[in-house]
Amino acid sequence: MYDNNxxxxxxxxxxxxxxGLHRNIPYMDDLxxxxxxxxxxxxIQKDGDELEEAYLxxxxxxxxxxxxxxxANNITELINNKSFELLNLSNIHxxxxxxxLK
Numbered sequence: 001m002y003d004n005n006x007x008x009x010x011x012x013x014x015x016x017x018x019x020g021l022h023r024n025i026p027y028m029d030d031l032x033x034x035x036x037x038x039x040x041x042x043x044i045q046k047d048g049d050e051l052e053e054a055y056l057x058x059x060x061x062x063x064x065x066x067x068x069x070x071x072a073n074n075i076t077e078l079i080n081n082k083s084f085e086l087l088n089l090s091n092i093h094x095x096x097x098x099x100x101l102k
Contacts, residue, residue, distance in 0.1 A: 011037040031068035
């Protein structure tokens with residue numbers, strides 16, 4: 001997310017099983033857990049309660065529960081080690097979108 005001056009407000013990362021297209025419509029199989037990264041470097045794991053509830057209610061099984069937690073922890077570690085390469089694409093993609101809108 002960017003503010004009106006073009007500065008990053010936050011990165012919001014959905015933990016998903018997969019993303020794709022079905023009949024030309026994009027979809028994602030959300031695994032409930034999310035990560036918010038602030039420009040300060042603070043990392044917030046969000047919706048752990050939703051992940052827990054989905055597991056307890058049988059919406060996801062133990063393997064998907066563990067996958068979501070493992071992936072969130074891996075991404076958090078990459079962020080903390082400044083190795084999460086996708087963050088570098090934010091400004092590149094923003095510039096592409098801005099140029100197409102002009």
